[in-house]
Amino acid sequence: MARIKVIVVDDSAVVRQVNRETLARESDIEVIAVCPDPVAALEKMRLQWPDVIVTDIEMPRMDGIAFLKKIMAERPTPTVVCSSLTEEGAATTMEALAAGALAIITKPKLGVKQFLQDAGDDLVSAVRAAARANMARVRTAPRPRTEPAADTAPAARPNRAIAGNVGALHDTTEKVVAIGTSTGGTQALEAVLTQLPRTSTGIVVVQHMPEKFTSLFAQRLDGLCAMEVREAQDGDRVLPGRVLIAQGGRHMLLQRSGAQYFVQVRDGPMVNRHKPSVDVLFRSVAQVAGRNALGIIMTGMGDDGARGMKEMHDAHAQTIAEDESTCVVFGMPKAAIDMGGVGKVLPLDRIAQEIIAYGR
Secondary structure (H helix, E strand, O other), rough: OOOEEEEEEOOHHHHHHHHHHHHHHOOEEEEEEOOOOHHHHHHHHHHHHOOOOEOOOOOOOHHHHHHHHHHHHOOOOOEEEEOOHHHHHHHHHHHHOOOOOEEEEOOOOOOOHHHHHOOOOHHHHHHHHHHHOOOHHOOOOOOOOOOOOOOOOOOOOOOOOOOOOOOOOOOOOOOOOEEEEEOOOHHHHHHHOOOOOOOOOEEEEOOOOOOOHHHHHHHHHHHHOEEEEOOOOOOEEEEOEEEEEOOOOEEEEEEEEEEEEEEEEOOOEEEEOOOOHHHHHHHHHHHHOOHHHEEEOOOOOOOOOOHHHHHHHOOOEEEEEEOOOOOOOHHHHHHHHHHOOOEEEOOHHHHHHHHHHHOO
């Protein structure tokens, strides 16, 4: 097979060197150029176009956001953002994800060289995932509606979650929806969640994303959705009208007290090379909610969530995988399907309606 051709764009000579060396060690990856800024990169790309771009955001002559928008408008190319692990960097990187970037690799302000060497496996995995991406799905991902649904609450309301009825300890009919996603998932989640009314069943979500980024991602979705969207905090209730996004760098589990669901947020080792892990969430949902749950696995590389979805299926939960035709990367849904834990396979534009129907 042809090697994955990569261009690295960063104004830091150290970052360029470390990323180049990290990628060049892999037999299936070829670094065709390293550039100090997007203007230089575009000159190189006119001679040989890469399969994947690895780029910083804050650079001279042209910033990474303008670079990304130009690429996506002219010739959509899988892009991995290598961004500062700061609040400011996170905010800018969220803008990059909205513009079509597929993955985030973070870097600290200090000790960059050692950090990047330690995080080399993450960079390699991100490049491989990006190389498999269906960029047509990134370009054509549904955008948020311009008019709110009829039963949505005004955006100014600080809390749109609706307290559910409390049932008996062993006879709860409370429902919960659990969603897991990774590469391409930020756009997929936006496409689904913006179509749900305020009265929808409570939702818990694991999106593979570094710490500091999930809070801003949740804030962005909260401004677009009728449902309340927030980054999960330990002990948060799962309520109709509320979406809880797992924190980057922490696992999230579903728990139950009587008929009330809530989440536990905790540290721990990575599972399937991820924290948060979809498997950790799905397994807890299988144990706690069983037949009262709907599990959904969407675009992403790897197999995180496949085993947990099988456990949900075996516990008589309803389970859905996103169809290959709409996935940016079909890895996670395919793994779940192959493991026998998927009840339905649906394209992205039918998943919101399935959640609404399930809630009824």
